[in-house]
Amino acid sequence: MLPASRLEWIQGWGESQGAAAYLFRPSTIGNLQDCLQLARDKKISLVSRGSGCSYGDAALLPEGICLNFSRMQRILAWDPSTGIIDVEPGVSLRRLWRYVLGDGWWPPVVTGTMEPTVGGCLSMNVHGKNNWVRGTFSEHCVEFDLLQADGSLRTIRREEEPELFNAVAGSFGMLGIVTRMRLKMKRVASGMLEVRAVSAPDLETMLRLTDEAKDQWEYVVAWIDAFPGGKKLGRGLLHFGRHLEKGEEPRPEQSLRIENQDLPEELFHILPKSSMWRLLKPWTNRVGMSWINRLKYLAGATIGENALYQQSLAEFSFLLDYVPNWKKIYSPGGLIQHQSFVPVNQAEDVFRRQLELCRKMRLPSFLAVLKRHRPDDCLMGHGLDGFSLALDFPVRAGKRERLWKLVAAMGEMVVEAGGRFYPAKDAALPGEIYRSTFQDGQIEKFLSIKQEMDPEMRLRSLLAERLLGIG
Amino acid sequence: MKKRFKHALVIGASSGIGAALVRQLASEGCRVAALARREDKLRELTRDAGEDQVITRVHDVTAIDEVPALFQEIARDLGGLDLVIYAAGIMRPVAFDEFNTEADLEMIRTNYEGAVAWLNPAAERFGAVGRGCIVGIGSVAGDRGRSGNPAYGSSKAALDTYLEALRNRIARKGVRVVTIKPGFVDTEMIAGIPGLFWVISPEKAARIILKKASRGVREAYVPARWRLVMAIIRRIPSFIFRHLKV
Structure with a gap:
């Protein structure tokens, strides 16, 4: 039995959609692995949810496990000489800029609100008002640790595995759970x-x-x-x-x-x-x-x-x-x-x-x-x-x-x-309509990576189901 | 047709009002889980409404130990839950001078204990998520202690009080709890009983029940004219009521 006390009504940021899910707040990778095991045992799926800033159904999964990252918001390492920072996925943009600004750095890509978590930003590969100049969020991520659906952990570096890196970034969290990421901040001379x-x-x-x-x-x-x-x-x-x-x-x-x-x-x-x-x-x-x-x-x-x-x-x-x-x-x-x-x-x-x-x-x-x-x-x-x-x-x-x-x-x-x-x-x-915006074979390629990395479809969301038929 | 509910669970769906409710909900596009003892009746439902629309589980409501896990499993398989209807009910024919404890307790177990076993987790769930609708099918027979069938009437009276208490607990959290009190509905339960009047079809009863549920009324007589009748009957002094053959 899943604990009934964990059941909550969870809404997209726009509050036009919601779903009941079992909310878990892991604080360690071990906790996340336990959640994955629980999902396997109960034959249900999981969805990752950062600050819940996606407007619609990106972090909704009816009757599934909803992972809330509010207890995984530690800054793991910060080097003010290079602007390289290691963070857990629950760190919000608010926490990030407040942490680095005093040393003369600023996140190169931020959204219109400072509430999203970096995990959410990478999953949805967000952009800012400087998209033409700086690109998307993932372009400033050097590497990340990915907890895969089978419970194993691997580090994916842009330079070493660019194809996989770019498949995971912007994948709505369908290929794994990011447990740490290394980001490169942008030097600023003034606030x-x-x-x-x-x-x-x-x-x-x-x-x-x-x-x-x-x-x-x-x-x-x-x-x-x-x-x-x-x-x-x-x-x-x-x-x-x-x-x-x-x-x-x-x-x-x-x-x-x-x-x-x-x-x-x-x-x-x-x-x-x-x-x-x-x-x-x-x-x-x-x-x-x-x-x-x-x-x-x-x-x-x-x-x-x-x-x-x-x-x-x-x-x-x-x-x-x-x-x-x-x-x-x-x-x-x-x-x-x-x-x-x-x-x-x-x-x-x-x-x-x-x-x-x-x-x-x-x-x-x-x-x-x-x-x-x-x-x-x-x-x-x-x-x-x-x-x-x-x-x-x-x-x-x-x-x-x-x-x-x-x-x-x-x-x-x-x-x-x-x-x-x-x-x-x-x-x-x-x-x-969404799928027809991709080139021939692109969606199929993504789905085959999904099949390979998560054959039991443990990681799901309403958004992925609606747009990609994952479910 | 407008979809009033997305995911519903009907307990006691093999025939009568329960089966009509499942068909009506499915025809509106609602995904329904139908529970009943009789597998052949459940098969009829899926055949009529389609397996995509209706999922079924064979279940005896007196098997209370099964309920918590089954409840969670059904919510998972439906992909959510916003309506739970307890329609399971039996009425054993009892002669005027008969006192059959086993038959009486069987009615209480099905009509009341089963309802508590199913509606408790429903209330807990809906209270936690702050939404949802619970419907209990009571009876006009629960409004007075009629001499004809003491255990049936009292099981429905207990259900009525239980539903009122649930409502008082969770209505403030945004959950609707609806008590339905049907009069005579043309089901297996009343087959062969002479002298019945104002008998309506299960389909008509189901239409009224879903209308009341979507409006979230606290209590509804089906059809509505029974409200007036029962208002009068409830006011008959006990020393007169005991002489009436009702």
């Missing part, structure tokens, strides 16, 4: 960035400015107002950032102190940010969000146009942490996100059609973000030379089916254009 904000009145300009900025700025990210159509379709604000170089800041040791990086607790020094979602919730509908997007654009395009200012690394990088628990504005239905990756030449056409379809189906995205990308080496990678558009949608009672249809329809546009999808964000994409 500050120079940031430029510009506006784009339409999609064409937006894509052009993003593309032009990619070679001059380390970070490029654009916010799009997804509500207007016609000539204003795709309008939005762009933010470019670059690290301050040596000599540009008089006292860099100050900005490298973590207390000077912490995000403020209050907005305008008055409003506690932890309550901000309550203020936003009444506006979380089509009309309210349309006005918020409109006002944000207008403010950025007038007062904020062409502004050049300095911002701390944490402030610029972790925008999603500005309003704690902001996802609660979408309760009780939660939200889903859909992120399409489209080659440069097709991006304008595909994104235009996607935004128009959202409008037509009266399901506008409440938050839309555009980024520039480059290809990655992972077998199950999502990178390509192009742009990505991430769209947030509220999940409302009675509209769920229509929303899922919208996602499928947008997905078909991406497939036609030779694009890709980002599983960490996905919750609703049909498997056949």
Whole structure:
């Protein structure tokens, strides 16, 4: 019998999906091996879950064992002279940057929130606002220890086994459980960035400015107002950032102190940010969000146009942490996100059609973000030379089916254009659409590696089942 | 058809209301585990609804020791669980002046002890995950101590009280506990009994039960007119009730 006391309802970050699973919090490799043995004995499967930041079903497995890594978050070794750090998989990006910044280092790839664990980042092979320059998370991982489904442990080094390394990275945790990884940090001379904000009145300009900025700025990210159509379709604000170089800041040791990086607790020094979602919730509908997007654009395009200012690394990088628990504005239905990756030449056409379809189906995205990308080496990678558009949608009672249809329809546009999808964000994409974005034989190759490394399918997730048919 | 539940367990599914519930749930796209003693009846269910939709286990609800492991196994095989219906029930014909302890205890074991054995782990599970729906099929016979069948009536009364207590324990955690009190349903249980009225089909009873379960009502008479009848019967003073042949 599995202990009933361990059964918990576990949700994806977007809270639109969940499943009951037996939650275990291993603290050692031995504990993980015990969990694997238990799963074998009970003929069930396991799923790894970091901080639970994947929007959809990446860390969900009904009636299986859910491994929570909150007790495996030790920093095992740190060399401030080389920027090489050994960490357990449960170390969050928050813990990582706070640990290395004082020595003048910064994680080269971070997500929009500092909560994900490094284990999750490697499994989903996440990217940041500097994807064009730095690539994905796995490109900064030198090696990792992998606990395989049979309970054996092996070290996989990029240089020695690049093919296997790139199969495991971005494999949604389907090929093994990472128990340690060695990461290479990026040297920074200051804890500050120079940031430029510009506006784009339409999609064409937006894509052009993003593309032009990619070679001059380390970070490029654009916010799009997804509500207007016609000539204003795709309008939005762009933010470019670059690290301050040596000599540009008089006292860099100050900005490298973590207390000077912490995000403020209050907005305008008055409003506690932890309550901000309550203020936003009444506006979380089509009309309210349309006005918020409109006002944000207008403010950025007038007062904020062409502004050049300095911002701390944490402030610029972790925008999603500005309003704690902001996802609660979408309760009780939660939200889903859909992120399409489209080659440069097709991006304008595909994104235009996607935004128009959202409008037509009266399901506008409440938050839309555009980024520039480059290809990655992972077998199950999502990178390509192009742009990505991430769209947030509220999940409302009675509209769920229509929303899922919208996602499928947008997905078909991406497939036609030779694009890709980002599983960490996905919750609703049909498997056949996802699979058709890969070249002939690529999925089969991954599945044969899976069969070889985990013939009993001990490592599973709803996401892997939906997208790859693993299960 | 709208899917109201995704994964359901029906205990006592060989015939009558239980079998109708399994068919109705399966037709809505719900994956159902059907439990019953009679294997041939279970085979009929899988044949009708499809093996993908209905999984079956031969089980006697008085085999209480089997329940915890079987409950977990079923949840695993279904891939989740959001509805548990206890529909197992027997009514042994008892003559007015008959006192058959063995037959009475058999009814209590099936109608009440089996329910406790199955609904306890259901309540524990649903309480832990903060969601789910438990349905117990009681009876209008549990509302008063009728002279006709003391043990049957009292087993359903005990089930009624047990379900109310469960509700008071776990409703605050987001779990719905629904007590269903059917009147006369055209099942094997009432076959051959004369003088019955307002008899409804098991299919109609199943439709009403699932509607009530999805709404999460606390208690439902099936059909609803029994609520009024039983409200009157409950109010008949005992010194009059003892003279009535009901």
